[in-house]
Amino acid sequence: MRSIDEAVQQAMKVQGRIHRIELEALAKYARMVPTNGLILEVGSLFGKSTIALALSTEALVVAVDNFSDTLDPKHPPSLVSLSANLTTAGCENVLIWRCDSAKAVKCWHWDIHTLFVDGCHEYEYARNDIFGFGKWTTDVIMVHDSHFPGVRKAIREFLQRPSGWKWVGKADSLAIMRRQ
Secondary structure (H helix, E strand, C coil): CCCHHHHHHHHCCCCCCCCHHHHHHHHHHHHCCCCCCEEEEECCCCCHHHHHHHHCCCCEEEEEECCCCCCCCCCCCHHHHHHHHHHHHCCCCEEEEECCHHHHHHHCCCCEEEEEECCCCCHHHHHHHHHHHHCCEEEEEEECCCCCHHHHHHHHHHHHCCCCEEEEEEECCEEEEEEC
């Protein structure tokens, strides 16, 4: 396990759409997960956030992604890049699950200590990820790109129901919620 600063520095070497302040928040909450805990990441792309999570904890990080997204067609597919980036960073506690999150949530039955959602930003997908995996989450849910209308609506609906979750705050566009 590395320091938060070291984990974030390593993650910043990877192409991606997440900012340093958001990576710092991910690393901070990942560090709180016990060794026998589990972190679920929905949407990994090239592994920028995956690396920040994995290097900040000894817990297992499960990265769920269908790997259909690329930032630049000149680069290798995101699954190839993710695997290479995890190896380069020295992440040995990551399990990659190549699966659409809508399918993954249907067969999920493990407790999640910390959930990080950064999948599709359309309302239906964001809602499915937050509600579906949220019911298995015991401590923290973080949702990236909370400024997107569909993501914002899904978060608002999740917090409005009587579920014991409360709004903690934001780190740039990373929404943070904790179970009370």
